[in-house]
Amino acid sequence: MKTTPVSTYPGIVHGSARKGYSICFPDFPGCVSAADSLDALRDMAREALALHIEGMREDGADIPKPTTLEAARRHEFAGGADLFLAVDVPVPASHVIRLNVTMPEAILRKVDTYARKTGLARSTILSRAAERYVTAS
Structure with missing residues (x-):
């Protein structure tokens, strides 16, 4: 089975089990996610980051190399962080x-209906479907 290379980006997590958690990424200003549990946050963070990177790629923007966890600890949003999460995409x-x-x-x-419901671009949906199809075998 062919493996897809991944990059690991640090996320800065704030929150608690009582109030829920949020995550932001020093390498991607504006890319944020939230969830009620840390396990759900990990999954939501991976999806948010993948979509953000995909949008940047479609716009022709350069994708930054991952910041180190040490550098993320010094980021302006790291103050009061509850933890740092390494997110693979x-x-x-x-x-x-x-x-x-x-x-x-x-x-x-059907593709267009799904696109309206999810806010994804038609090309994103078709690309993901093709990727899943060709990597499933």
Whole structure:
């Protein structure tokens, strides 16, 4: 089975079991997530970070190399942090290619409905579906 390379980015966590937890990433200003438990936060953080990186890639932005945990401890948002979480995300493809695709209209309607519900771009949905399909075998 082919493995996908990952990068590990540090997240700064604030919160408690009583109030819930939030996470932000020094390498990605504006990328935040929250959850009621630390286990859920780990999953939500991974998803938020992957989506943020994917959006940057689609916009042609450079993806930063991960900050070290030591550097994250000195970040301006680290004051009062309850813990630091190392979040693994797949390394995005180095180059995005625009293409035309032909598919049945009914499937496209389903993709567009899903896109409206989730806020994801059509190309993101199709890319993820293709990635899952080709890596499942």
